[in-house]
Amino acid sequence: MNSARLPVTRWPAGETGTADSTDNLAIEEPMEIRVSGRSVAVTMRTPGHDRELAAGFLLTEGLIRQASDVLDILMCRDLPEGQTGNVVDALLAPDVAVDFARLTRHVFSSSSCGLCGKATIDAVAHNFLPAASGPQFTPAFLATLPGRLRAAQPGFAATGGLHASALFNSAGELLCLREDVGRHNALDKVLGWALLESRLPLRDTVLLVSGRVSFELVQKTLAAGLPLIAGIGAPSTLAVECARRGNLTLVGFLRAERFNVYCGAERVRGA
Structure with missing residues (x-):
């Protein structure tokens, strides 16, 4: 479920004036990402595929490189009312050295801009390998x-x-x-x-x-x-x-x- 129906008043609504109705809106909720119990980020997202979101975040922040770096990504259950389903904890392999200093995102990030909270351009320019040559597409x-x-x-x-x-x-x-x-x-x-x-x-x-x-x-x-x-x-x-x-x-x-x-x-x- 990535949407919810909420009340809306539509305008114009013809000769009778405004019309009360409902509209389908995208859901936006905060999600906290933890690594071995340590909070590393809170992002505003649409619920769904949260394990993938956490894995992708850790990959693109440079904390992990491959699937074997991740033992599991768990949805935290023992949480205060209202937070259940909105906190994930990534458990990494023992040989993965976590450099938390690589995290350049502030604790909070808006849904509209992944760069919000980034300190400088130098801080966000991770050293990823260049793309390999080829293939071609028509x-x-x-x-x-x-x-x-x-x-x-x-x-x-x-x-x-x-x-x-x-x-x-x-x-x-x-x-x-x-x-x-x-x-x-x-x-x-x-x-x-x-x-x-x-x-x-x-x-x-x-x-x-x-x-x-x-x-x-x-x-x-x-x-x-x-x-x-x-x-x-x-x-x-x-x-x-x-x-x-x-x-x-x-x-x-x-x-x-x-x-x-x-x-x-x-x-x-x-x-």
Whole structure:
């Protein structure tokens, strides 16, 4: 359940004036992420796939690199009333040295911006490996992805208030799609799924996000070893700079009939 119906007064409502009704809204609740009992972050998210969200967060913050680094991710049960289901604790393998100083996110992060609470650009620029060379994708292939993304977004269809991130393989098959009020949370859920399924690095897949492409989304893409990130919206200058440094292909304004390649055009045949 990622939405709830709430009362709403609609305007205009014709000759009779306003009309009392209900509207479907995306759910937003806080989730605390712990590592071995130690709180490391609180993020505002849409409930669902919380283990994946925690795994993806730890991956993109540089605390873990692979599925074997995680023994389990547990939903904490013995909590005060109202908190149950909103606290997860990641238990890491004994040989994983946790450098809590790597965490550059403040204790609280809003759903709208993963960079809120980050101290400086130097603090957020994690040293992830550049994307490997290849593979290539045709413009016709890329043009099919927005329609497939939209068709697989039930939460957005119901509420109009959820971002989405999706992984597609080189044949255009949808591997994983997650929705969330926070675009960085949606991507963390997808990458957490890939990590827990031991699919990293994602060298032969394409990532599509439903909105704009920010610097942090590019950083997260590099953490998973993806070769290409595409957005329905525009990228930022810092996102393009980060993608170029990381040998990543960045596509913006992706539509069925057109798109822009901002860097890494060698992966788009015919670009």
